[in-house]
Amino acid sequence: MIDKQPERYTAHFRDPMVFEDNGIYYMVLGAQTEDLKGRALIYKSEDIYKWSFAGELKTNMDDFGFMWECPNLFRISGNQFAFMFSPQGLKEEEFKYQNKFQSGYVIGEINLNHISLEHHTEFKEIDKGFDFYAPQVFNYEDKHILLGWIGMPNNECEYVSAEDGWIYGLTMPRALKYKDGAIYQEPLELLENLRESKIVDLETEIADSYKITLDSRTIECNLDLDMKYYNDLELKLKFTNESISIYYNKEEEICMLDRNNMELGGKGVRKFKLKADKSLKLHLFIDNSFIEIYYQDGLETTTFAYFPKYDDFEIEIKNKVNINKLQIWNLRRINYGK
Numbered sequence: 001m002i003d004k005q006p007e008r009y010t011a012h013f014r015d016p017m018v019f020e021d022n023g024i025y026y027m028v029l030g031a032q033t034e035d036l037k038g039r040a041l042i043y044k045s046e047d048i049y050k051w052s053f054a055g056e057l058k059t060n061m062d063d064f065g066f067m068w069e070c071p072n073l074f075r076i077s078g079n080q081f082a083f084m085f086s087p088q089g090l091k092e093e094e095f096k097y098q099n100k101f102q103s104g105y106v107i108g109e110i111n112l113n114h115i116s117l118e119h120h121t122e123f124k125e126i127d128k129g130f131d132f133y134a135p136q137v138f139n140y141e142d143k144h145i146l147l148g149w150i151g152m153p154n155n156e157c158e159y160v161s162a163e164d165g166w167i168y169g170l171t172m173p174r175a176l177k178y179k180d181g182a183i184y185q186e187p188l189e190l191l192e193n194l195r196e197s198k199i200v201d202l203e204t205e206i207a208d209s210y211k212i213t214l215d216s217r218t219i220e221c222n223l224d225l226d227m228k229y230y231n232d233l234e235l236k237l238k239f240t241n242e243s244i245s246i247y248y249n250k251e252e253e254i255c256m257l258d259r260n261n262m263e264l265g266g267k268g269v270r271k272f273k274l275k276a277d278k279s280l281k282l283h284l285f286i287d288n289s290f291i292e293i294y295y296q297d298g299l300e301t302t303t304f305a306y307f308p309k310y311d312d313f314e315i316e317i318k319n320k321v322n323i324n325k326l327q328i329w330n331l332r333r334i335n336y337g338k
Contacts, residue, residue: 038068058116065089081110129302158266200328226322239308
């Protein structure tokens with residue numbers, strides 16, 4: 001359909017995403033200029049077969065990484081569009097851009113006649129974990145559904161499963177909602193069909209600490225913690241003598257994810273800003289090698305791989321804790337086949 005990239009762009013020209021608007025089809029591609037700047041290019045078609053180059057998507061991000069991968073453009077409200085993409089080459093900061101490559105979005109007014117995204121917001125990462133990359137957005141029953149790639153390019157040595165011929169994976173489908181100027185993510189409601197049995201159902205429990213031993217590492221955990229009278233919190237996912245920790249400090253509005261106490265796979269710390277004045281809400285999905293966590297109803301998420309040496313699994317909330325709600329379900333396996 002397209003013989004080659006336009007002039008002034010390198011061969012880093014890939015990841016087409018097609019959408020329709022007012023009877024015209026548009027193709028968005030990730031690209032790189034000859035002076036090594038990330039860009040998104042737009043092609044147009046009236047029949048999906050013949051495509052013409054419409055131009056480079058104009059934004060305020062003139063110097064924002066050396067390559068933009070996996071671009072997505074989708075309408076979220078009126079003439080407001082989200083432009084989601086994966087820029088490579090951003091400089092790490094204390095609370096953002098901490099992975100080798102990033103994924104996120106800006107929101108602005110689309111002008112498809114001038115191929116521009118106008119009055120757009122600053123770039124916001126869509127996931128603050130260790131291993132999220134290259135999200136793609138699909139339409140399903142008038143919803144925007146996101147699937148992300150669990151795996152960081154060029155970090156193959158961090159995935160122990162590669163020794164057995166398996167590496168990377170996909171996130172669960174996430175429904176996207178636009179509110180208060182941001183995109184919230186929540187697990188697609190159909191995922192509730194994976195719930196096999198509810199093993200914990202608590203409301204309003206106060207304790208100096210809380211600990212529960214689980215028989216399975218394939219669980220869903222919905223947790224709401226009262227933060228009105230507390231400033232610090234630590235939640236630990238423990239696997240015998242290994243652990244992954246989530247720390248939260250309300251005064252500084254800092255959340256920190258720490259997997260340095262794992263022996264195999266990737267290590268490190270991820271820090272991000274999170275506001276939780278009255279309560280801290282965590283929604284966790286855990287299977288045998290991946291963990292997805294939704295914070296504050298999906299305002300932030302962290303996705304990452306983990307490889308514990310032992311099957312023993314315990315959840316511990318340290319310090320004095322006031323639990324508004326705690327629900328844990330065992331999840332059944334997904335079987336692909338006829």
